[in-house]
Amino acid sequence: MTASDASNAKQELLFGKEKNPSHILPEKLTLDSKIKFRCHPGVSCFTSCCGHINITLTPYDILCLKKRIGIDSDEFLLRYTQPVYLEKTDMPGVQIHLTAEGKCPFVTEEGCLVYTDRPSACRYYPVGMANFHEGAQENQTAEKFFFKVKEDYCKGHDEDKVWTVREWRADQGVDVRDEINRGWMELVMRRKSFGQQATLSEPAKKMFFMASTNLEKFRDFIFHSSFLETYDIDKETLAELQEDDIALLKFSYRYLASSLFGTQDLKIKEERIKSKVQEMKAKQQEAAQRAEQTYEDLKRDRDQLRQTIDERKADRKQG
Numbered sequence: 268m269t270a271s272d273a274s275n276a277k278q279e280l281l282f283g284k285e286k287n288p289s290h291i292l293p294e295k296l297t298l299d300s301k302i303k304f305r306c307h308p309g310v311s312c313f314t315s316c317c318g319h320i321n322i323t324l325t326p327y328d329i330l331c332l333k334k335r336i337g338i339d340s341d342e343f344l345l346r347y348t349q350p351v352y353l354e355k356t357d358m359p360g361v362q363i364h365l366t367a368e369g370k371c372p373f374v375t376e377e378g379c380l381v382y383t384d385r386p387s388a389c390r391y392y393p394v395g396m397a398n399f400h401e402g403a404q405e406n407q408t409a410e411k412f413f414f415k416v417k418e419d420y421c422k423g424h425d426e427d428k429v430w431t432v433r434e435w436r437a438d439q440g441v442d443v444r445d446e447i448n449r450g451w452m453e454l455v456m457r458r459k460s461f462g463q464q465a466t467l468s469e470p471a472k473k474m475f476f477m478a479s480t481n482l483e484k485f486r487d488f489i490f491h492s493s494f495l496e497t498y499d500i501d502k503e504t505l506a507e508l509q510e511d512d513i514a515l516l517k518f519s520y521r522y523l524a525s526s527l528f529g530t531q532d533l534k535i536k537e538e539r540i541k542s543k544v545q546e547m548k549a550k551q552q553e554a555a556q557r558a559e560q561t562y563e564d565l566k567r568d569r570d571q572l573r574q575t576i577d578e579r580k581a582d583r584k585q586g
């Protein structure tokens with residue numbers, strides 16, 4: 268990896284625990300690259316990485332954690348998270364709210380209380396993924412690569428176990444999570460690629476936050492708002508969205524892509540388009556009528572003025 272690649276990698280960490288970039292090793296890894304690492308309760312540093320760190324949560328992280336704890340999204344968000352802007356964009360998300368001592372609320376001396384449902388960020392370490400070309404723009408293929416993060420206090424690097432990046436990711440369940448989170452990550456990367464040139468409206472930010480952090484509310488929005496009067500969704504998909512949280516998550520990405528970026532991910536009902544066209548036509552007609560009325564008013568005023576001037580002239584002549 269060149270110095271410039273490394274600098275870009277710093278910018279492009281995808282939802283990993285936020286690391287000190289100086290700990291990113293200057294080597295570009297592929298899925299077949301080998302890494303030496305093992306983390307287990309026997310290491311002297313056990314759980315020392317579970318504090319003083321920013322852990323951004325993906326929609327799937329939130330779903331898994333709130334189910335694991337047995338509470339709804341509202342309560343989970345309130346008790347365990349704090350708001351944050353994602354990847355230096357204006358898209359709102361959440362990260363784990365650390366305790367007053369700066370520790371993750373799920374860490375104990377015995378390890379992680381929610382280990383099998385731990386967030387993606389905790390699974391990535393020590394292999395980060397970078398998105399080199401600010402991907403996720405339409406017609407642009409993002410080049411993904413990997414890199415190793417090595418912090419001095421982490422003794423896992425001194426262990427003898429050797430893996431390929433592919434094996435490590437499969438072992439940590441990262442691939443499965445990446446597949447489920449992909450649509451959401453692409454939304455954030457797409458937004459990021461726009462830079463500061465455009466900002467999201469407040470309602471758009473609220474919708475993004477609701478759809479990506481609170482599935483109960485998003486489901487309610489689908490079934491109890493004017494949503495189904497606007498979008499053409501077949502019966503099978505609707506039945507799936509009622510029952511299947513992962514299907515609902517993935518659907519939320521499509522909805523957000525369509526509503527925030529105007530993609531064609533969801534089909535708008537014909538009658539809705541027709542009524543929208545009629546509404547626009549009616550507005551145009553109204554505007555044309557108003558313009559005509561204004562013209563007539565101006566013409567009448569001008570004729571009256573001319574008549575007044577003519578009358579004054581006639582008066583002056585007579586006088």
Ligand code: SF4
Nearest residue numbers: 317371373374379389
């Ligand atoms: S969720 Fe678990 S693995 Fe992740 S920081 Fe907290 S305690 Fe550590």
Ligand code: SF4
Nearest residue numbers: 306312314316421423
């Ligand atoms: S080996 Fe590294 S990842 Fe494992 S507990 Fe220690 S610091 Fe954390």
